[in-house]
Amino acid sequence: MNTGAEGFLERYEGLAGRLPGDSAMRAAAADAFRLAGLPGGTQKRRIEAWKYTSLRPVAEAVFRRDSYPRHEAETILAGLSLLDSPRAVFVDGVFRADVSGGLAGGFARFADQPDFGTLSWPDREPMVALNTMLAADGAAFHVHAGHDGGVVQLVSIMAGESDAHPRHSVRLDAGASLTLVEISAGQGAYLLNTVAELHLAPGARLTHIRLQDEAATAFHVSTTYADIGAGAIYDSFTLTLGGRLSRTEVHAHLTGAGATAHLNAAQLLGGSQHADFTSVVGHTAPGCSSRQTVKTVLAGRSRGVFQGKIAVARDAQKTDGYQMNQALLLSPDAEIDSKPELEIFADDVKCSHGATVGALDAEQLFYLRSRGIPDAEARAILVRAFLAEALDAVANETIRGRLETAVAHWWMRQAA
Amino acid sequence: MAAVTETLDTVQSVTQSGYKWGFETKIEMDFAPKGLNEDIIRLISARKEEPAWMLDWRLKAYAAWLKMEEPDWARVDHPPIDYQDLHYYAAPKKKPGPKSLDEVDPELLKMYEKLGIPLKERAILAGVDPDTVENTQIAVDAVFDSVSVATTFQATLRKAGVIFCPISEAVREHPDLVRQYIGTVVPVADNYFAALNSAVFTDGSFVFIPKGVRCPMELSTYFRINARNTGQFERTLIIAEAGSHVSYLEGCTAPQRDENQLHAAVVELVAMDDARIKYSTVQNWYPGDANGKGGIYNFVTKRGACRGARSQISWTQVETGSAITWKYPSCVLLGEDSVGEFYSVAVTNNHQQADTGTKMIHIGKGSRSTIIAKGISAGQSSNTYRGLVRMLPGATNARNFTQCDSLLIGDRCGAHTVPYIESRNPTAKVEHEATTSKLADDQLFYCRQRGLSEEDAVSLLVNGFCKDVLKQLPMEFAVEAQKLLAVSLEGSVG
Numbered sequence: 001m002n003t004g005a006e007g008f009l010e011r012y013e014g015l016a017g018r019l020p021g022d023s024a025m026r027a028a029a030a031d032a033f034r035l036a037g038l039p040g041g042t043q044k045r046r047i048e049a050w051k052y053t054s055l056r057p058v059a060e061a062v063f064r065r066d067s068y069p070r071h072e073a074e075t076i077l078a079g080l081s082l083l084d085s086p087r088a089v090f091v092d093g094v095f096r097a098d099v100s101g102g103l104a105g106g107f108a109r110f111a112d113q114p115d116f117g118t119l120s121w122p123d124r125e126p127m128v129a130l131n132t133m134l135a136a137d138g139a140a141f142h143v144h145a146g147h148d149g150g151v152v153q154l155v156s157i158m159a160g161e162s163d164a165h166p167r168h169s170v171r172l173d174a175g176a177s178l179t180l181v182e183i184s185a186g187q188g189a190y191l192l193n194t195v196a197e198l199h200l201a202p203g204a205r206l207t208h209i210r211l212q213d214e215a216a217t218a219f220h221v222s223t224t225y226a227d228i229g230a231g232a233i234y235d236s237f238t239l240t241l242g243g244r245l246s247r248t249e250v251h252a253h254l255t256g257a258g259a260t261a262h263l264n265a266a267q268l269l270g271g272s273q274h275a276d277f278t279s280v281v282g283h284t285a286p287g288c289s290s291r292q293t294v295k296t297v298l299a300g301r302s303r304g305v306f307q308g309k310i311a312v313a314r315d316a317q318k319t320d321g322y323q324m325n326q327a328l329l330l331s332p333d334a335e336i337d338s339k340p341e342l343e344i345f346a347d348d349v350k351c352s353h354g355a356t357v358g359a360l361d362a363e364q365l366f367y368l369r370s371r372g373i374p375d376a377e378a379r380a381i382l383v384r385a386f387l388a389e390a391l392d393a394v395a396n397e398t399i400r401g402r403l404e405t406a407v408a409h410w411w412m413r414q415a416a
Numbered sequence: 417m418a419a420v421t422e423t424l425d426t427v428q429s430v431t432q433s434g435y436k437w438g439f440e441t442k443i444e445m446d447f448a449p450k451g452l453n454e455d456i457i458r459l460i461s462a463r464k465e466e467p468a469w470m471l472d473w474r475l476k477a478y479a480a481w482l483k484m485e486e487p488d489w490a491r492v493d494h495p496p497i498d499y500q501d502l503h504y505y506a507a508p509k510k511k512p513g514p515k516s517l518d519e520v521d522p523e524l525l526k527m528y529e530k531l532g533i534p535l536k537e538r539a540i541l542a543g544v545d546p547d548t549v550e551n552t553q554i555a556v557d558a559v560f561d562s563v564s565v566a567t568t569f570q571a572t573l574r575k576a577g578v579i580f581c582p583i584s585e586a587v588r589e590h591p592d593l594v595r596q597y598i599g600t601v602v603p604v605a606d607n608y609f610a611a612l613n614s615a616v617f618t619d620g621s622f623v624f625i626p627k628g629v630r631c632p633m634e635l636s637t638y639f640r641i642n643a644r645n646t647g648q649f650e651r652t653l654i655i656a657e658a659g660s661h662v663s664y665l666e667g668c669t670a671p672q673r674d675e676n677q678l679h680a681a682v683v684e685l686v687a688m689d690d691a692r693i694k695y696s697t698v699q700n701w702y703p704g705d706a707n708g709k710g711g712i713y714n715f716v717t718k719r720g721a722c723r724g725a726r727s728q729i730s731w732t733q734v735e736t737g738s739a740i741t742w743k744y745p746s747c748v749l750l751g752e753d754s755v756g757e758f759y760s761v762a763v764t765n766n767h768q769q770a771d772t773g774t775k776m777i778h779i780g781k782g783s784r785s786t787i788i789a790k791g792i793s794a795g796q797s798s799n800t801y802r803g804l805v806r807m808l809p810g811a812t813n814a815r816n817f818t819q820c821d822s823l824l825i826g827d828r829c830g831a832h833t834v835p836y837i838e839s840r841n842p843t844a845k846v847e848h849e850a851t852t853s854k855l856a857d858d859q860l861f862y863c864r865q866r867g868l869s870e871e872d873a874v875s876l877l878v879n880g881f882c883k884d885v886l887k888q889l890p891m892e893f894a895v896e897a898q899k900l901l902a903v904s905l906e907g908s909v910g
Contacts, residue, residue: 048489314827329842332809342833344852347824352851355835357807359842 004059005037012133019136021114029122029132036126047126052305052337053247053276055127058191058219063163072159074099076185080155083181083398087153088139093164093192095137106149110138110167117169117197119225125249127221131165131195138167141178145201149178151396156194158186158218168196172204172232179207181399185242187215194222200232202256207235209399211406214242216271223249230256230285237394239403240267240275241410247276254281254288254316261290266390268410269302269334276305281323283316283346292323295390297383298334299414309341310353316346323353328360328386330379330414380411435702447646448505454478457615460505464584464618467591473604477614480605487608490771491800491832492740494713497678504616506646555580557621557637559650569633576632578662579624583651586622593624597655601684601721601748609680609715609742613649617682620650625660625691634890639668639681647678654684656691658724663694665893668701668737676704676739680715689724689751694732696889697745698897701737703904708767708796711739718745719775722754722783730757731774732888734897736904739768744802746775749783749814756785759885761897763878763904764797764829773803773834778811778844787818790882793829794905800832807844814841820850823881825874825905875902 002010012030019026039047040054073091077099086102088095095109114135122129143149149172158164172178184192192214200206206226214220220243228234238248252261267275281290296304310321327336340353360382368378387407394400448459457478461471486497555569557580573580579590586594604614621637639650656662668679679701685693695718704711714737720729731745747756758774776785785805793799805816822831833850855877863873879886879898886894 317827327839329839332842334842335838335840338837340833340835340837340848340850342822342850342852343830344822344824344832345830347827347829347854349824350853352849353833354850355837355846355848357837357839357844357846359845 003062004041005033007063008130008134009034015134019134020111022116025116026133029129032123033126033129033133036129039126049278049307051339052307053245053274055245057245061189061191061219062161063191064161072187073157076157076159076187077155080183080185081402082153082155082183083151083402085151085153087155089155089157090137090139090164090166091157092160092162093137093156093158093166095139103152106142106144108140108142110140111136113140115140115169116167119197119199119227119251120195120223125223127193128195128223131167131193131223134165135167135195136165138169140169140171141180142171143173143176143178145173146175149176151179151181154180154182156184156186156192158184158190158192158214159188161188161190163191163193165193165195168194170196170198170206172200172206174201175203176201177205179209179396182208182210183213184211184220185213185215186218189217189244190215191219192221196222196224198224198226198234200226200228200234202230202232204229204232205235206233207396208237209394209396209403210236210238210248211403212238212240212242212246212248213406214246216242216244216273218243220246222247224251226250226252226261228252228254228256228259228261231258232256233260235262236264237390238265238277239406240265240269240277241406243273243275245274247278250279252279252281252290254283254290255285257285257287259285259288261288262393263290263292264390264393265294266387266407267294267296267304268407269297269304270299270414271302272300273302274305275302276307278305278307280309280311281321283310283312283319283321286316287318288316289320290322293390293393294325295387296327296336297330297386298327298336299330301331301333303335303337305337307339307341308353309343310351311343312346312349312351314345317348319346319349319351321349321351325353325355326386327357328383329357330360376415380415383411438702446507447503450503451500452502452504452616456504460616460618463505463507464587466584466587469595470587473599474615477604477611481608481611481615484605484608484611490742490802491798492742492769492771494676494740497713499612502678503646504649505618555633555635557582557635559619559621559637559639572632577626577629578631579622580635581622583620583622583653584618586653590622590624593655594622594653597686598653598684601686601719602682602717607717610682610717613651613680613682613717617649617651620652620681622652623654623662623664625656625662627657628659630660631662634663634665636665636667639666647680649679650681652681652683654693654695655686656688656693658689658691661692663890664696665890666695666697668699674710676711676713678713678715681717683716683718683745685720685729687720687722687724687727687729690726691724692728692730693720694730695720695745696893697733697735698893698900699733699735699737699741700900703737703768704739704766706766708739711768712737713740714738714743715740716743718743719748720746720756721748722751722756722780724754725752726754727751728755728757730759730888732759732885733761734885734889734900735760735762735770735772736900738770741770741772743772744774746777747785748777748779749785750779751783752780753782753784754780755783758785758787758789759888760789761792761882761885761901762790762799762801763792763901764794764799765904766795766797768795768797770798771800771802773801775804776806776816778805778807778814778816780814781810781812782814783811784815785817787816787820788884789820790885791820791822791831792825792878792881792905793822793831794825796828798830798832800834801850802834804836805838805846805848807839807841807846809840811841811844814844816846818848821881822850822852823878824852824854871906874905878905
């Protein structure tokens with residue numbers, strides 16, 4: 001059996017005609033993927049967008065297609081301490097009605113109603129091409145005009161050495177609102193390669209919280225496209241804790257006047273983890289604002305990557321764009337690579353970014369120690385304070401509480 | 417306040433929009449045939465009477481270049497360059513190697529006079545007591561197309577132990593020094609344009625400051641492209657031995673032409689223990705006309721190696737010319753507590769494209785770097801800051817501060833910032849900040865209300881925006897740079 005790009009292409013050819021949805025779109029994506037290959041894998045030319053992250057380990061991995069004992073997934077699910085609200089659970093990329101619940105009429109499966117949407121760029125993003133080629137299932141949420149969809153959880157459990165390519169979508173009509181909590185976890189050396197499309201009609205509001213807590217041996221790639229209409233608000237926060245190699249990529253397009261995007265994130269890495277947070281905020285309409293705070297804490301031999309671009313088109317006058325990206329290196333073997341980028345074609349704008357890299361402040365540590373706080377605890381306090389700016393942006397207290405617990409667990413794992 | 421008055425005077429003195437350095441000097445030229453191959457490289461090497469090792473070095477670079485691809489990562493856009501359609505060697509026809517200024521073609525001297533470059537030592541000193549101006553003298557090396565035509569003050573410098581001469585002369589007169597250092601900072605196959613330069617470079621300056629010597633005057637090279645269909649490929653090598661100091665200035669212009677001309681230079685700096693090199697550039701190659709026709713393609717590799725402890729290299733650049741600028745003056749901070757600095761103003765107007773910035777590679781303990789970059793875009797131009805700060809595992813307690821500000825004048829231009837920050841040492845501290853904004857309406861209004869014309873007001877505000885960089889320039893150049901800023905932005909408002 002072939003590995004890497006050839007392996008995926010063989011699988012696609014073997015499945016020909018049996019995958020749901022537009023087969024022409026899949027064929028075009030397969031052509032794009034054949035041409036591009038896996039970034040860092042078999043390609044000849046370096047792609048600037050993948051400068052700091054190579055998917056060579058993904059290209060070399062063998063993903064099994066056999067199923068795993070059902071109870072393992074259930075054990076993982078039970079350990080997630082989910083919120084008491086509707087949930088759509090996907091196991092190995094396939095929807096599982098038996099462990100999902102509370103879903104109202106606005107939910108549909110990609111397997112039943114396949115729709116690839118209009119926002120993604122399989123021809124530009126190799127991993128989106130791979131997803132488009134092999135996507136078999138996914139969740140679609142639709143909230144009607146003026147309605148509040150409440151809090152919905154989208155859970156992914158991976159429990160074998162397999163790969164999955166879920167295709168999700170969220171459609172909020174004018175004035176609708178939804179809080180989507182996305183959680184991914186699992187065990188084994190698997191690949192989860194998600195694509196999500198988010199459509200926010202004028203005045204809509206989507207709060208999007210993501211907790212990536214994959215297995216330490218797993219690969220996680222997710223690409224999100226958001227189209228944010230006039231006056232709509234896309235408020236997102238991503239906490240990355242797990243995975244051997246992960247990449248979270250967001251393309252947020254502010255397409256209606258006065259739209260707002262918040263793309264906050266925190267990455268906490270240890271061991272030999274590699275995590276990449278890449279975002280593009282496209283200001284195409286006038287009077288929009290974007291805010292972004294990304295914090296990375298690195299322990300062990302981990303490597304963190306941040307690439308954040310704010311692109312302002314000619315017509316996007318009165319744009320207000322701000323981005324802050326900070327990294328804390330806790331170990332001499334950790335590495336951070338950061339590339340904040342401004343691309344500006346309009347003159348009446350206010351755009352800025354800042355980036356800092358450094359260790360824990362020795363003076364702050366000394367201050368706490370001199371107050372009788374033990375070293376480990378003092379460090380924990382300072383790391384927590386470092387993360388606060390990003391975490392505090394999560395308005396929902398229950399959810400923020402869960403995220404803080406996850407951070408505390410991560411810290412305990414590092415200290416142990 | 418003097419600077420402001422100066423700026424206003426300049427704006428008034430420049431009547432019609434234009435590039436006043438755009439004239440062409442009619443002079444008999446000696447050209448190599450068009451095209452690039454091993455024979456042309458042999459011809460250049462022969463004309464320069466180079467030793468065999470230099471020719472081998474060039475051929476090695478050429479072989480490397482043939483295998484390389486032209487880079488396409490910069491945010492610049494131009495039709496493909498036909499490297500076979502250029503003359504790689506052009507020199508004024510004259511007996512080779514003028515022995516003194518009296519032998520230099522008077523047409524050439526007239527040109528440099530027009531440019532305001534005081535070549536004739538006598539002219540500078542006329543009517544002035546030599547003793548009182550001793551400290552403000554500037555030694556000039558003038559490079560015309562492919563050859564250095566004159567270098568002034570050589571005798572005075574020699575007395576101090578300083579070597580300042582055309583690099584072609586250094587290859588003949590000081591082969592060991594050149595051989596020891598050339599290509600050690602920018603290797604022959606460093607990048608496409610550096611490899612091309614290494615194969616065909618024709619002239620440039622060589623500076624050697626011996627141990628403990630503070631160079632008695634500012635050194636300066638003036639580059640001039642004159643001939644049609646030529647490329648200029650100069651190479652500069654500056655070596656500052658332990659404890660020495662030198663300040664070096666570089667200026668450039670070219671005639672106004674409809675076709676594009678290629679300029680691919682390489683500059684290498686080496687600073688040993690406690691040495692300091694200050695390298696200032698006022699780049700004013702012909703930028704092309706208002707419709708983007710003509711202009712120089714400026715693809716330059718500049719890099720300094722701070723090899724010694726406490727060594728310091730400071731780059732200051734004012735980039736107003738060229739149709740395309742592709743230039744990243746960098747510092748490799750090897751020495752403990754070494755210091756790298758980059759101060760830049762890049763102005764683009766009409767259809768100019770600039771992709772410029774710096775690289776600070778921190779290797780040594782306690783190394784420090786500062787980057788201040790100001791970009792101003794007007795017209796339909798594109799202005800990109802691209803920079804890298806890299807902290808390697810050995811760079812304990814290293815420090816970087818970066819500030820990039822962009823100013824947009826008009827809604828048809830682009831301003832971009834692409835910094836790369838890489839750190840592999842937790843004790844290293846990196847700070848980066850960038851802003852983009854337009855000229856503030858309230859500031860413009862304030863100036864206008866005080867009776868300044870719109871153009872004067874813009875010029876004043878732009879000079880204020882660039883002040884942090886301009887103040888780094890030696891005085892004579894600061895004045896020239898302010899004038900250039902005003903001229904470059906002409907017609908960008910109103």
